[in-house]
Amino acid sequence: MPKTILITGASSGLGEEMARQFAALGYNLALCARRTDRLSTLQTELAGRYPGQRFEIRALDVNDHAQVFDVFAAFAADFGTLDRVIVNAGLGKGAPLGTGRFDANRETAMTNFVAALAQVEAAMQVFRAQDAGHLVTISSMSAMRGMPKGGTTYAATKAGVAHLAEGLRAELMRTPIKVSVVYPGYIRSEMHERVKSPPFMVSTEVGVRAMVDAIEKEKPKAYVPWWPWVPLGAALRYLPLPVARRFMS
Ligand SMILES: NC(=O)c1ccc[n+]([C@@H]2O[C@H](COP(=O)([O-])OP(=O)(O)OC[C@H]3O[C@@H](n4cnc5c(N)ncnc54)[C@H](OP(=O)(O)O)[C@@H]3O)[C@@H](O)[C@H]2O)c1
Numbered sequence: 001m002p003k004t005i006l007i008t009g010a011s012s013g014l015g016e017e018m019a020r021q022f023a024a025l026g027y028n029l030a031l032c033a034r035r036t037d038r039l040s041t042l043q044t045e046l047a048g049r050y051p052g053q054r055f056e057i058r059a060l061d062v063n064d065h066a067q068v069f070d071v072f073a074a075f076a077a078d079f080g081t082l083d084r085v086i087v088n089a090g091l092g093k094g095a096p097l098g099t100g101r102f103d104a105n106r107e108t109a110m111t112n113f114v115a116a117l118a119q120v121e122a123a124m125q126v127f128r129a130q131d132a133g134h135l136v137t138i139s140s141m142s143a144m145r146g147m148p149k150g151g152t153t154y155a156a157t158k159a160g161v162a163h164l165a166e167g168l169r170a171e172l173m174r175t176p177i178k179v180s181v182v183y184p185g186y187i188r189s190e191m192h193e194r195v196k197s198p199p200f201m202v203s204t205e206v207g208v209r210a211m212v213d214a215i216e217k218e219k220p221k222a223y224v225p226w227w228p229w230v231p232l233g234a235a236l237r238y239l240p241l242p243v244a245r246r247f248m249s
Contacts, residue, residue: 008086019046068119144233
């Protein structure tokens with residue numbers, strides 16, 4: 001029996017490409033997002049390419065917390081087991097604090113942190129019942145340090161997501177439930193469509209290949225792609241703030 005992975009935010013960018021790459025590795029997939037037209041196109045593509053595997057889709061707005069629990073439970077019932085859940089849905093809105101854009105910062109905080117908490121809760125209910133499973137949260141290299149300007153709220157949410165994973169890992173260390181956190185650097189996706197290409201940006205395929213490799217190895221923490229993000233991450237984390245802020249966009 002192929003194993004099953006649930007991916008949130010599978011309608012574009014990293015989630016969509018993770019679906020393609022995990023399908024190629026032989027997994028069944030439970031895919032969700034708000035844009036079901038895109039999920040449906042992806043489902044048709046994957047089913048055509050891998051007829052022996054199962055690809056199910058469901059509409060999900062992660063800010064509808066009741067729907068998060070319902071959709072995760074429905075997927076668990078569909079497949080019988082969920083072997084891995086990837087908490088990936090997120091957005092990159094934000095504005096400098098105190099400039100009248102609480103709406104954008106609140107939307108970022110709700111989607112990237114509170115909704116991620118709902119997804120982790122829903123996944124952990126399934127994993128505790130199964131006494132098995134692999135939880136993966138998608139953080140960001142921006143979680144290494146408090147970020148200035150429009151990145152402040154986003155970076156704080158991604159630090160929060162990483163801490164959810166680490167806290168659970170500490171609790172579940174000697175159990176069959178595994179927990180990983182992935183810190184992507186800049187990987188091309190819809191998130192970057194309206195901004196100038198940041199430095200060290202890699203293609204979706206290359207970036208997601210590094211993510212998938214790390215997830216398959218069940219690494220507790222992965223900075224991806226490793227170059228330049230492993231050394232840059234260490235620099236960001238440990239340099240004094242007046243120096244580190246020069247690396248922050
Ligand atoms: N790309 C990068 O360089 C980078 C770097 C670090 C971390 N990340 C993280 O990687 C994750 C994926 O981002 P991406 O780069 O792939 O961006 P993206 O192409 O914009 O994809 C975001 C995904 O999240 C989903 N999503 C957003 N709000 C949602 C909501 N309320 N309910 C359900 N789904 C929602 C979107 O689906 P719908 O709109 O169809 O609902 C979409 O599938 C995010 O958590 C992001 O913070 C990305």
